[in-house]
Amino acid sequence: MRVVVDQSVPASDSYRAARVKSLFNATDDQATRFRLTADLDIDDPDWRIGLVVGPSGSGKSSIGRALWDGAAFYQPDGWPADAPIIDAIAPGGDFDTITGALSQAGLGDVPAWLRPYPVLSTGQRFRADLARILAERPDRIVVDEFTSVVDRQIARVGAQAFGKAWKRGTGQAVLLSCHYDITEWLQPDWVYDTATHEFTRGSVQPRPPVDVEIRMGGWDLWPLFKPHHYLDSARMIGAKCYVAFVDGEPVAHLGMGTAQVAAKRNGRRVAAVEARGCRLVVMPEWQGAGVGMRFLNAVCELQRLGEGVLPGRRMTTIFHTSHPQLCAALRRDPRWRQVSAALHGVNRNASGASVVAAVRRKGGTPVGSPGYGGHFRAVQGFRYYGPPS
Structure with missing residues (x-):
């Protein structure tokens, strides 16, 4: 496909325009006409993502508007x-498809789902636009200023999340960006550089690795993560916290405690102890990068190996969530098995009485209303067993 851009605007004869032309020896042709020819080998249907990259003013938007007669050029309007x-996203679409698109676009911050588009932050709007594209899945789409309005960390992770999600389905997407740093994260099928006029296909370097460090501690970092948790819930009683760090910055959080469960040994029912994970939160700028599941699995594996909150004690881990996309990811992972699904919480009064009794047994004095439950929320339970043998 050859894209030819030849644009012109009327020349100005104002005083300031004339003075600029005089001072800098600029011509009307330089100022009023833009010409560009780009040879793009994209006529075949065997690609999913293309990237047009280059400095501002080099013709990226003009190329994008010329592709497919301009009909595929995305406009972030109609919100x-x-x-x-x-x-607002795909009003007639399936709920799980829409929540999946939001998570795949890196907008897994559930409170943001309940806000109108105009009140979202710039980064959230960017991801909401990507989610709408993923949910509505047009046959062809051109996205201008891709990642240009967000900081570089969000840009790289957002590019990776969108690239992975888009390639799972059909359709062709051309993304226009002035930032070269997203190329390896996006993994496009082809790249056209408007600075060098070079078209390359299938030669992108592997995606850069992300080194995650996991530390165990207390609840001192929870205030950083709490605003991004989908429930306004208290800290887990008697639990410790695991936090994932990338380049020294906290990116994910998980509380880990223990719970007594009934088990069978030699045909007899006995009381056993297993780990209980909760309060899993991934910072918005890292959502969609796959860090959350890797982090959760790594922490649960520590418990299985006896290197967790009870050193030397090998334990399975029970984990509950109502986040639809996290539930789907856990069901796909062979290391996990779903063990429960409840539409509502436990009896709040019975839970409170149990907590009060436990506090008094330890010689303490109950404070406030400690009961949990009574909510109408589909909670699904999963148990971590480790890699399949």
């Missing part, structure tokens, strides 16, 4: 000001 984005 209602009085409806949350969960309702």
Whole structure:
């Protein structure tokens, strides 16, 4: 495909324009006409993502508007000001598909799903646009200023998340960006550089590795993560915390405690102890990068190997969540098995009485209303058994 751009605007004869032309020896042809010819080998259907990259003013947007007669050029409009984005994206679509698109685009911050598009942050709007594209899945789409309005960390992770999600389905997407640093994260099928006029295909370097460090400690870092947790819940009683760090920055959090469970040994029912994970949170700028599941599995593996919250004690881990996409990911992972699904929480009064009794047995004095439950929320339970043998 040859893309030819030949644009012109009327020349100005104003005083300032004339003075600029005089001072800098600029011509009307330089100022009023833009010409560009780009040879793009993209006529075949066997690609999913293309990247047009180059400095500002080098013709990226012009190329994008010329592709497919301009009909595929995405405009971030049509977002209602009085409806949350969960309702605005693909209004007639399937709920799980929409929540999946939001998570795949890196917008797994559930409270943001309940806000209208105009009140979202710039980074959240960027990801909401990507989620709408993923959910509605057009046959062809061109996205201008891809990742240009967000910081570079969000840009790289967002590019990776979108690239992985888009390639799972059909359709062709051309992304226009002035940032070269997203190329390896996006893994496009082809790249056209408007600075060098070079077209390359299938020669992108492997995605850079992300080194994650896991530390165990207390709840001192929880205030950083709490605003991004989908429940306004208290800290886990008697639990320790694991935090994932990338280049010294905290990116993910998981509380880990223990619980007594009934087990069978030699045909007899006995009381056993297993680990209990909760309060899993991934910082918004790292959502969609796959860090959350890797982190959760790594921490649960520590418990299985006896290197966790009870040193020397090998334990399976029980984990509950109501996040639809996390539930789907756990069901796909062979290291996990689903063990429960409840539509509502336990009896709050019975839970409170149990907590009060436990506090008094330890010689303490109950404070406040400690009961949990009574909510109407589909909670699914999973148990970590480790890699299949």
